[in-house]
Amino acid sequence: MSNLQLFFFLIVIIINFINAPICSSLQHPSHFIRHGYFQQKYLEINRPLPFANLTPSCTLPILSHHFGDTIGLPPVSVAYAPPENCSWNHVALQFNASSNGVQYDRIAAVWLDGADLLRTSTAEPTESGGFWTVTKDVTRYSSLLAKQDISLSVMMENIVNDVYTGAYYVNLTILYYYIEEMNVPLSATRNNRKVRMVDDVFVDNSMSLYEKPADLIIPISGYNRGEGFWFRIRSDSELKGKSVIIPKNTYRAVMEICVSFHGLDEFWYSNPPDSYIRANNLTSQRGHGSYREVLLNIDRNLVGSVVPFPVIYPGGINPLYWDPIVSIGAFDHPSYDIDITPFLGDLLDGKSHFMGFKVLDSLPFWLLDANIVVSETGTKISHTSMKREYPLTITTKTWKPSREDGTIIMHSELEHERNEEKNWSNGHSHSYSSRLKNGQKCKGWMSVKDRIVLQGGATTEQSYSYNGEASTYSREIAAANGKLVHDTATYSKFPSVSAM
Ligand SMILES: *[C@@H]1O[C@H](CO)[C@@H](O)[C@H](O)[C@H]1NC(C)=O
Ligand SMILES: *[C@@H]1O[C@H](CO)[C@@H](O)[C@H](O)[C@H]1NC(C)=O
Ligand SMILES: *[C@@H]1O[C@H](CO)[C@@H](O)[C@H](O)[C@H]1NC(C)=O
Ligand SMILES: *[C@@H]1O[C@H](CO)[C@@H](O)[C@H](O)[C@H]1NC(C)=O
Ligand SMILES: *[C@@H]1O[C@H](CO)[C@@H](O)[C@H](O)[C@H]1NC(C)=O
Numbered sequence: 001m002s003n004l005q006l007f008f009f010l011i012v013i014i015i016n017f018i019n020a021p022i023c024s025s026l027q028h029p030s031h032f033i034r035h036g037y038f039q040q041k042y043l044e045i046n047r048p049l050p051f052a053n054l055t056p057s058c059t060l061p062i063l064s065h066h067f068g069d070t071i072g073l074p075p076v077s078v079a080y081a082p083p084e085n086c087s088w089n090h091v092a093l094q095f096n097a098s099s100n101g102v103q104y105d106r107i108a109a110v111w112l113d114g115a116d117l118l119r120t121s122t123a124e125p126t127e128s129g130g131f132w133t134v135t136k137d138v139t140r141y142s143s144l145l146a147k148q149d150i151s152l153s154v155m156m157e158n159i160v161n162d163v164y165t166g167a168y169y170v171n172l173t174i175l176y177y178y179i180e181e182m183n184v185p186l187s188a189t190r191n192n193r194k195v196r197m198v199d200d201v202f203v204d205n206s207m208s209l210y211e212k213p214a215d216l217i218i219p220i221s222g223y224n225r226g227e228g229f230w231f232r233i234r235s236d237s238e239l240k241g242k243s244v245i246i247p248k249n250t251y252r253a254v255m256e257i258c259v260s261f262h263g264l265d266e267f268w269y270s271n272p273p274d275s276y277i278r279a280n281n282l283t284s285q286r287g288h289g290s291y292r293e294v295l296l297n298i299d300r301n302l303v304g305s306v307v308p309f310p311v312i313y314p315g316g317i318n319p320l321y322w323d324p325i326v327s328i329g330a331f332d333h334p335s336y337d338i339d340i341t342p343f344l345g346d347l348l349d350g351k352s353h354f355m356g357f358k359v360l361d362s363l364p365f366w367l368l369d370a371n372i373v374v375s376e377t378g379t380k381i382s383h384t385s386m387k388r389e390y391p392l393t394i395t396t397k398t399w400k401p402s403r404e405d406g407t408i409i410m411h412s413e414l415e416h417e418r419n420e421e422k423n424w425s426n427g428h429s430h431s432y433s434s435r436l437k438n439g440q441k442c443k444g445w446m447s448v449k450d451r452i453v454l455q456g457g458a459t460t461e462q463s464y465s466y467n468g469e470a471s472t473y474s475r476e477i478a479a480a481n482g483k484l485v486h487d488t489a490t491y492s493k494f495p496s497v498s499a500m
Contacts, residue, residue, distance in 0.1 A: 030316060033124065039128050040324050041131055045477060047464070047471075061171065063171070075155035080150050090137070091138050094173040095110065095171075097122060102125070103160075105124045106158050119335070122168055125168075156170070215375055220255075222240075230367040239357070246372070251375050251376055253344060257294060257338065268290065271286045294306050300354065309329055319453060321414065321442040328418050328440060383424060386422045406450065408448050412444060417440075421435045435466070457480075463475075
């Protein structure tokens, strides 16, 4: 098996400070809280899960929790067992949340038996209230979801006091679906290629047609339950990870990496170079430039790397942008796959091997963990190529109308895209492709005092298009000042495979 992966990345940042309190803008992360005037339903634009219209064969309400002043507390955990007498082969995790109160955006994770299933940010709520739903296809983790006597844990560190009044209410539900597995020949217009629909159902959330739910998931996560299952990476020099034994009958193994970035690196994609900070005598600690790379080591040899997508959390840049359409990836952070099958030759010796992670140029702190997705059988892949582009332009103009009261006026524009293109073939001259283009354009202004937005206005336009092997989806949506002003979507499954 030969396996070729190509990655291209592009991040462009322009930040202008006019008449600028440069120091303070850079020192204080571009992170604000706001007030609201009506109850809001927040949403992230994504294509629907292909089985979303079906009735689940079983529904398991697994956790209902109120995340108040949870800072420093361990994750909440509940016992998990799959529902009895239920036939299922596809699974969705549904995370519903609501809040009434002023609050920053907070990061949460859901782990099953230590495996990271969902990394999410909250929306930034207001005292008028807000709610949202995140639904993620977790079929990939079926082997874990079939296990008895394991625990499901959720962590969300939040601060509630006189100023930040918003607690988060979360309901977590697991939805089990049964979909007939079918071999459906595609119509002549699709070159008579055979595509198994069930595979495309699965593909929707992840890699490709050849990928089946894994036979085994090996979590690479921390032992420190008090601090969550993720590793906290505080600097460039830290290598965090775990030793594991890969079963000898492994045919294919993929390392799925989950990250979120915090503190001085929350806005790493806009951090200035250290030379700029020195040249301007700034005291900002947010440096190391605007490029980060997550490195995977096996037994301390570098085997792969990914550049994370710069997810802008919903309090970032101008929080009015993300009302009600949140930023790309905010509710369902992308995870990153590195195929480690080429290294199985060294790994299948029955001994334990150290899987370690570093974040190049990182500042405190990153929350990182991973899952090894192991298949014991599979089809031969002769070639995979992949291109990812994450262009990002942020322009910010800041000024102080008067020295005394500390109010700042900020005008900003933002263009952000997540573009991914994959081609693969199975060695029998069948080739496949999928293409995602997801872009946002935002414009707005605000007046800010003590990091609280006093006034402002913003518009957000988003264009999403996905072309896969068995379906296409596109959506154009726009919001102005907290209200949706335009929303059109088209979804088509190719006729011969739309038997659902
Ligand atoms: C599951 O099915 C078996 C056999 O049909 C039955 O004995 C059992 O009571 C069922 N369990 C539940 C929880 O429905
Ligand atoms: C979660 O939200 C979805 C969509 O609004 C809704 O259909 C579902 O009933 C909610 N589940 C719970 C447990 O609140
Ligand atoms: C969670 O479920 C409870 C009980 O069904 C419901 O009252 C509450 O509104 C739900 N909250 C969210 C955020 O879905
Ligand atoms: C930085 O500080 C040095 C020494 O105080 C001074 O000579 C230089 O002009 C300052 N540079 C800027 C851009 O303010
Ligand atoms: C995928 O295939 C198309 C058509 O052959 C080609 O234009 C494109 O560059 C390929 N993309 C990648 C990432 O290999």
